[in-house]
Amino acid sequence: MAYGYKIGSIPITTVQRLATYLPALREMQRQGRSIVSSANLADMLRLEAIQVRKDFGYLEITGRPKTGFKIVELIEAMERGLSWNRVSDAILVGTGHLGTALLNYRGFGYHGLNINAAFDIAPDRVGTVINGVEVQHLDAMGGSLDAAMAILTVSPESAQAVAEKLVQAGITGIWNFTGRTLLLPEQVIIQDQDIAIGLAVLSAKLTARAREAIEAESTLRP
Amino acid sequence: MAYGYKIGSIPITTVQRLATYLPALREMQRQGRSIVSSANLADMLRLEAIQVRKDFGYLEITGRPKTGFKIVELIEAMERGLSWNRVSDAILVGTGHLGTALLNYRGFGYHGLNINAAFDIAPDRVGTVINGVEVQHLDAMGGSLDAAMAILTVSPESAQAVAEKLVQAGITGIWNFTGRTLLLPEQVIIQDQDIAIGLAVLSAKLTARAREAIEAESTLRP
DNA sequence: GGTGTATCGAGAAAAAAGTATCGATACCGT
DNA sequence: ACGGTATCGATACTTTTTTCTCGATACACC
Known part of the structure; x- marks a missing residue:
């Protein structure tokens, strides 16, 4: 690394x-x-x-x-x-399927996470309430957010632009689900959460296992 | 490991x-x-x-x-x-928010994944169609699945039981999103995808960074 | 064609992570 | 009370992963 x-x-x-x-x-x-x-x-x-x-x-x-x-x-x-005891506030940007899933996820309490705001740009999402959090328009995101951490679940295409906006708004830690690498000032802490990595590993393991099985069999009858 | x-x-x-x-x-x-x-x-x-x-x-x-x-x-x-070129078929069990998000996820094609069936037990979900895949009742999952891999997105409580059912149905690889450790026969390949881990790491990094900043400041004026 | 330079790639070194060993300690049963 | 044993925890060792070094190679420019 x-x-x-x-x-x-x-x-x-x-x-x-x-x-x-x-x-x-x-x-x-x-x-x-x-x-x-x-x-x-x-x-x-x-x-x-x-x-x-x-x-x-x-x-x-x-x-x-x-x-x-x-x-x-x-x-x-x-x-x-x-420091999982101190509750830390976070905002979530991008209320698609994944964002919604995270807003509804119950396991975050273990680590003291509290999502206190959600943002999106789609007109049909802005104004809705997901698990008690109202979705606001991204443009309404002012400079004084009540959170240091942002959960980024927007499309890959808009990832970089939205991330820059987050940094301007004072966010210092980004949990990045977009799959794109974010290029931001070094003081911003980025945690990439690429779901596809797990799939890639599993899929590689499975085919490796299958290959082993075939080799073992061909050894039995040469 | x-x-x-x-x-x-x-x-x-x-x-x-x-x-x-x-x-x-x-x-x-x-x-x-x-x-x-x-x-x-x-x-x-x-x-x-x-x-x-x-x-x-x-x-x-x-x-x-x-x-x-x-x-x-x-x-x-x-x-x-x-072996990401060979398309491999998978089933998905548990069509909650996360399961739905994964069914709609577009990034899987890179690694040749094709979800060809979805299962759940909630009556209001069985029969619905998510991104072209019809949700079937878990009990309808027979012994001859057209897939080697299963994506497990059920509740932590039912994780172990459902996983055992998957193994009986011939699944050899499980992508486990439940956060619970699955105890299964050794030949089954399990890939744990605990989302909370990423959060834990980010949250720890953030507070470590904050602590550093405080220390640096107190060094400036002693 | 010759020279300069960016890049690869093999092998060595360093760092990190994981695993084993073993003495010390506290509970358990007698 | 005493011996047996399960468990911790410090240290040493092994393996894995990352990083460095350096010679070889191919393109670019003169």
Whole structure:
């Protein structure tokens, strides 16, 4: 990567896994559990126990031998270490199918996200209310937004232009679902969320697996 | 990772980047370009030229010094190396907001994906048609699906149960949007697509950046 | 045709991520 | 109380990924 392997002192790969531990831990809490071991979590998430423990090593927390970690403390440590406790406000731009899906998504609460405004330019969308958020016209987006983060779900074609507008409005972090690379001032933090990447990996894995199977078969009868 | 760093002989990280090169190259083609250098692509995608060239090194292709790569050949090599040329059929289960968004998504064609059936259990959705695909009742999903891959966009609560049903129906690859870890036979390939991870990373980056800024300021006036 | 330069591509080095080892510690059953 | 054992956590090791270095090659300009 050009820059940015780490967040503070925590590797990005660890942050990613921590993000998946969180809902798993919350689920355990709901089921009445209060203690979890690295092996428990690893089994649950198809990982290795060593890796889970290593990840926890970046947090300010200590487990107890023979027992494990207190789930409450774990969650607190994760929220503290990564600031998922402070609720951060975001706006969403582009209320197509994906934007609507995100506006209705319930999992964001885990990470303290609150979408407090939505924008679009299509006349038939402006004025509608999606999950309690009214869709405003993009031109109405003034300079004093009540958010630092923007979720960008517009068409690829308009991605760059809209992104520039967001930066002018004071947005400092963009979660980019458009699939286009945004070229913006360096101080703006961009998180690309290219859904097609996951598909590409899965599809490549599937054909690789299929190829293996064929090779294995041809080895059986030469 | 428990297993699976590579696809064939290509690192997963490379496959991921290749997946982002593809639309960029297609876009260039549309604009009439036929040659691209590693530096060109790198600039366009905010990467390093060396990395682009290394990624290309895994493909069966050679560039020309002082010129670069023929875009047509690049695309062909990528499709050949990762089998994105063969169209693969998929089904989609769970036609909520996200499922609907994916059914309407246009970017899948790049990777040869064709969603040929959709399933749900909600009575008000069964029978409707989304982007040309009729939503069928999940119980109607027989044993002879015309697809190897399934896109899972049901609720977290029903994820595991539905996934098991998919495996019984002969699905060998699952693109899992539910956020839950699926526990399935090892031969089933699972690609987790946890949207919250991207948010977690962005949100952590933002607060880390904010923290840096505060520290920098307090250093100025001690 | 010769010279300069941009680009590739192979191999080495560096950095990062993941995995193993092992002593220390706290619970469990007797 | 005591030995057995599961688990943590520090350190060392291995693998993977990224980055650097540098010679080779092909185009451009003179």
